[in-house]
Amino acid sequence: MEEIDFTELTRYAKSFTGLTKEHEILLAEAGTTLKPALPDVTEGFYATLQSIDKTAPFIDGHLDSLKQTHLKWLEGIFTGPFNETYAQSMYQVGQVHVKVHLPVEFMSGGMSLIANELIALVSKTYPGEPERAADLLSAINAVMGFSLLIMQQSYQISSLSAELDRFLAITGMSRKLFNNLAGAYHN
Numbered sequence: 619m620e621e622i623d624f625t626e627l628t629r630y631a632k633s634f635t636g637l638t639k640e641h642e643i644l645l646a647e648a649g650t651t652l653k654p655a656l657p658d659v660t661e662g663f664y665a666t667l668q669s670i671d672k673t674a675p676f677i678d679g680h681l682d683s684l685k686q687t688h689l690k691w692l693e694g695i696f697t698g699p700f701n702e703t704y705a706q707s708m709y710q711v712g713q714v715h716v717k718v719h720l721p722v723e724f725m726s727g728g729m730s731l732i733a734n735e736l737i738a739l740v741s742k743t744y745p746g747e748p749e750r751a752a753d754l755l756s757a758i759n760a761v762m763g764f765s766l767l768i769m770q771q772s773y774q775i776s777s778l779s780a781e782l783d784r785f786l787a788i789t790g791m792s793r794k795l796f797n798n799l800a801g802a803y804h805n
Contacts (some may be wrong), residue, residue, distance in 0.1 A: 620623055620802050621624045622706075622709065622710070622775075624705045624706050625687070627771065628701060628705045630701070631768050631771075632764060634767055635761075635763035635767060637700055637764045640757075641756070643756075644698060644754060645697075645698065645754075645758070646696060646698060648740075649693075649696025652739060652740070653693055656692045656693055656696075656738055657689060659732070659736060659739060660689045662735045663731055663732055664681065664684065664685055666687070667731070672721070673724065677722070677740045691711075691765075695758065700764060703792045708765050709763075709769070709771070711772070712725075712770065712772025712773070722770070725769050726766060726770075729762050729766050732762065733758070733759070733762060736755075736758050737755060740755055
């Protein structure tokens with residue numbers, strides 16, 4: 619498996635999601651106001667997940683630890699920085715999702731559910747400041763898209779690697795032989 623260049627992945631993800639330094643500053647500023655309400659966002663998110671039949675098997679027996687991890691990530695949205703270290707942590711989340719056989723659509727669906735919770739929170743917190751709310755929601759959208767893009771990249775690569783490992787185990791072929799054959803095919 620090739621080494622991941624997290625500097626390049628960070629640049630790439632930011633280019634697709636429009637995540638800027640100005641967004642990071644805005645998120646950090648709003649974090650002091652919004653962080654106290656984030657446990658409610660996590661609770662709302664998991665309440666919705668528990669109501670979806672297909673997600674229940676992935677939550678059962680893990681709810682408390684999942685909520686703690688989710689809340690920590692959610693707080694990170696309002697602290698940053700969104701650099702190579704953050705990208706690496708999101709990449710690991712994608713890998714974990716492959717290991718637990720989480721369907722890929724759960725990631726994008728989950729981000730939509732979280733966005734719904736955050737939209738409601740921002741609207742409630744800044745009712746008389748529509749421009750500030752819009753700017754903040756744009757920043758939230760950018761960082762969530764950034765996180766999702768990296769998780770999906772990881773999910774795709776990790777899924778392919780897991781499939782290759784299964785193929786190699788079934789055939790008894792070594793990775794070195796497979797790589798040599800694949801290299802010969804591409805030349």
